[in-house]
Amino acid sequence: xxxxxxxxxxxxxxxxxxxxxxxxxADVLNGLPKAQATLGHKVYVVSPLYDAVDRAxxxxxxxxxxxxxxxxxxxFDFQISKADMGDGATALFLRNDDxxxxxxxxxxxxxxxxxxxxxxGSFSAAIFELVRELGLAPDIIHCHDWxxxxxxxxxxxxxxxxxxxxxxxxxLAYQGQFPADVLPELGISWDVFNPEGLEFYGRVNFLKxxxxxxxxxxxxxxxxxxxxxxxxxxxxxDGVLRAKGGNFTGILNGADYSIWDPxxxxxxxxxxxxxxxxxxxxxxxHLLEKVGLKGVIGPxxxxxxxxASQKGFDLIAQVIPSIVAQGGIVVVLGSGEESIQKAMSVxxxxxxxxxxxxxxxxxxxxxxxxxxxxxxxxxxxxEPCGLNQIYSLRYGTLPIVHSVxxxxxxxxxxxxxxxxxxxxxxxxxxAGAFLQAVSNAFGIYNDKPRLLAARLRGMxxxxxxxQSAKAYLQLYRQAxxx
Ligand code: ADP
Numbered sequence: 001x002x003x004x005x006x007x008x009x010x011x012x013x014x015x016x017x018x019x020x021x022x023x024x025x026a027d028v029l030n031g032l033p034k035a036q037a038t039l040g041h042k043v044y045v046v047s048p049l050y051d052a053v054d055r056a057x058x059x060x061x062x063x064x065x066x067x068x069x070x071x072x073x074x075x076f077d078f079q080i081s082k083a084d085m086g087d088g089a090t091a092l093f094l095r096n097d098d099x100x101x102x103x104x105x106x107x108x109x110x111x112x113x114x115x116x117x118x119x120x121g122s123f124s125a126a127i128f129e130l131v132r133e134l135g136l137a138p139d140i141i142h143c144h145d146w147x148x149x150x151x152x153x154x155x156x157x158x159x160x161x162x163x164x165x166x167x168x169x170x171x172l173a174y175q176g177q178f179p180a181d182v183l184p185e186l187g188i189s190w191d192v193f194n195p196e197g198l199e200f201y202g203r204v205n206f207l208k209x210x211x212x213x214x215x216x217x218x219x220x221x222x223x224x225x226x227x228x229x230x231x232x233x234x235x236x237x238d239g240v241l242r243a244k245g246g247n248f249t250g251i252l253n254g255a256d257y258s259i260w261d262p263x264x265x266x267x268x269x270x271x272x273x274x275x276x277x278x279x280x281x282x283x284x285x286h287l288l289e290k291v292g293l294k295g296v297i298g299p300x301x302x303x304x305x306x307x308a309s310q311k312g313f314d315l316i317a318q319v320i321p322s323i324v325a326q327g328g329i330v331v332v333l334g335s336g337e338e339s340i341q342k343a344m345s346v347x348x349x350x351x352x353x354x355x356x357x358x359x360x361x362x363x364x365x366x367x368x369x370x371x372x373x374x375x376x377x378x379x380x381x382x383e384p385c386g387l388n389q390i391y392s393l394r395y396g397t398l399p400i401v402h403s404v405x406x407x408x409x410x411x412x413x414x415x416x417x418x419x420x421x422x423x424x425x426x427x428x429x430x431a432g433a434f435l436q437a438v439s440n441a442f443g444i445y446n447d448k449p450r451l452l453a454a455r456l457r458g459m460x461x462x463x464x465x466x467q468s469a470k471a472y473l474q475l476y477r478q479a480x481x482x
Contacts, residue, residue: 007476008038010138010163011045012127014120014147016091017052017103018257019060019083022105023306023403024253024387025145025170028220030085031256032472035465037088038293039473044138046130048100048123049081049093058083060093067094067129069122072185076122080130092134094126110337117184120206121186124150128160136326138163140476145169145459149198149210156213157192164479166472167210170220171384172228172235173310176206199237211240215479217248218472220385225250234384251472252409253385254465260370260391267367272396274358276461277452280371280396285370290365291331291356298354299325299445301438302397304366304388307336313377318431319438320347320355326442330355331373333365370395374440379426379434383407389423393458398444398451399423400437408464414442414454422458425436 015021015064017030029045036042054090060083068077083406086089088113099119104374107113131138141163152165159295182204183193193199199210211217229242241248258264262280265271269286272279288294301323305311313334320330332344332355341359348357358365370376378393380399385406389399393410401407403425414421414439424437444451 005040006040006136007044007139007473009033009044009140009142009476010127010136011043011142011144011231012121012124012148012151013045013144014045014218014424016045016047016266018092019049019091019161020047020105023170026111027256027387028170028253029144029194030463031254032469033089034256034429035086035254035469036473038345039469041473042091043089044136045085045089046092046094046127046385048119050094050105051097051101053093053104054259055081060091067115067126067128069125071118071181071187073126073434074185076126076288078123078126078130078135087156094123094130096122098409110267111423112408116176117182117204117206118185120147120176124148124378125154125187127151128154128162131209135289140477141165141211142472143167143214146174146207149208151210152213153188153192153198153209157188162267164215164476164482165213166216166475166479169207169211169217169228169384170221171206172233172237172282173382175200175208175235178204180204180205182411188315194379196468206239208237211237211244215247215482216475217244218475219250222250222252222408224382224384224405227382233456249475251468251475252406252463253387253390255387255390255394255463257394257464260367260394262371264470265371267364268371269368272371274396275397276454277455283368283371284373285403287331287368288329290368292328293331293356294353296329298329299374300329300331300372301375301377301400301440301441302369302392303330303332303334303377305334305336305371305378307340307344308461309337310381310383312381312429313340313416315429315431315434316377317343317347320351322435323438324351324354326382326439328354328442331358332356333358333362333369333371335360348396370397373397373399374445378407378409379402379429379437381429388411389447390463393422393463396455398441398454398458400434400441401425402429402434403427410461414422418450420457421454422461423454460467
């Protein structure tokens with residue numbers, strides 16, 4: 001096969017920007033397919049049509065076609081619709097309102113929907129019917145996270161072999177585990193309920209199914225790919241991943257600079273770029289006014305993220321008093337776990353004149369925090385790739401990160417390498433080490449030439465999708481030879 005043959009690539013995902021999103025996964029499913037389509041490949045992204053998807057706004061059109069699948073004796077019908085994602089990529093949607101016509105993607109609050117195995121199991125089974133109904137002949141099926149783990153499983157176990165499969169793990173902590181007795185409901189034989197198959201400590205594990213039956217497995221940064229081979233980061237699947245040998249690799253996520261670039265960001269108060277940073281000052285003033293801290297002086301430390309223990313909000317809560325004592329300002333945007341929300345509210349309430357906390361999901365404010373802040377805090381316990389620190393670099397906002405996963409792959413520590421540094425990297429996951437990095441940030445804030453040089457180095461970094469899209473294509477071609 002000539003290496004320049006254009007491929008038909010079918011991505012399967014539970015969320016995709018601009019239609020549905022709870023995290024970085026959705027961003028990837030917008031950026032990667034568009035970059036692949038730009039390289040001349042035919043790219044489809046299939047996702048469920050949730051209630052919250054705005055059909056009219058996104059030009060989603062019914063195809064007047066439907067597919068039906070039977071799982072464990074129950075039938076599920078899906079209507080197919082379609083939308084143009086731009087750059088030549090096409091979104092396809094599978095609609096079944098009983099399963100997906102709900103307010104949230106995965107559950108209410110912290111409570112997952114109890115039929116998630118059926119929802120994503122039937123969605124995965126329907127992929128093969130969709131391929132048949134639309135007459136597609138994919139060269140590769142690229143699956144994302146546990147929700148699509150049964151696609152490679154059905155492909156192999158039911159001898160469908162429609163195409164080689166690749167599974168990308170966006171976060172190994174979310175595996176889609178269910179009690180063993182769901183197996184008959186999924187129409188899967190007990191023959192594969194063993195450690196070599198999808199059994200995991202007596203439970204059914206969707207992500208493990210994806211890993212076991214895919215031709216190639218990837219995760220979203222080279223460093224995280226190394227880390228998860230060790231028990232500390234492997235979430236119980238390190239052995240399964242080690243067994244994959246060279247078929248498991250890390251490819252760094254890209255950033256979509258058509259959405260995240262201060263030169264053309266419609267959400268921010270004033271455009272700016274490396275040639276002229278004056279707009280950043282206006283973004284600062286606008287941000288402070290918006291969060292009720294108008295006119296307050298001092299460096300702004302921004303935070304945007306899911307309230308999950310992964311993200312290190314416990315460390316953030318611990319260092320906030322010291323940031324305030326040193327004359328800093330903290331602006332936090334996030335939502336998620338109740339306990340983190342409460343803990344953050346307690347610290348924010350203690351310093352109403354210097355700490356602003358916004359609870360909720362707010363795309364616009366996320367952009368404004370990236371633009372208006374001086375530093376961005378990301379002390380994650382673990383971080384498969386992380387996008388916010390990549391966005392921070394482009395916005396001239398120095399990231400302060402824990403040395404894990406993709407954070408380590410994308411931020412150069414000013415402490416260790418003052419000539420090339422783009423942010424601050426701390427190594428030990430404790431408040432003392434984090435605080436030291438924060439104190440170093442105060443140091444550079446008072447040294448304007450050094451601060452400007454570091455900002456400009458970060459802004460010049462290019463983490464766009466082009467490079468990573470090519471790495472995936474190379475991987476697909478290897479999978480097609482297997
Ligand atoms: P993860 O996927 O683990 O949540 P990433 O850093 O990879 O973390 O991606 C997070 C994405 O979600 C970014 O685009 C970020 O701006 C966005 N995001 C997270 N929380 C919020 C929020 N509360 N409001 C707006 N955007 C958010």
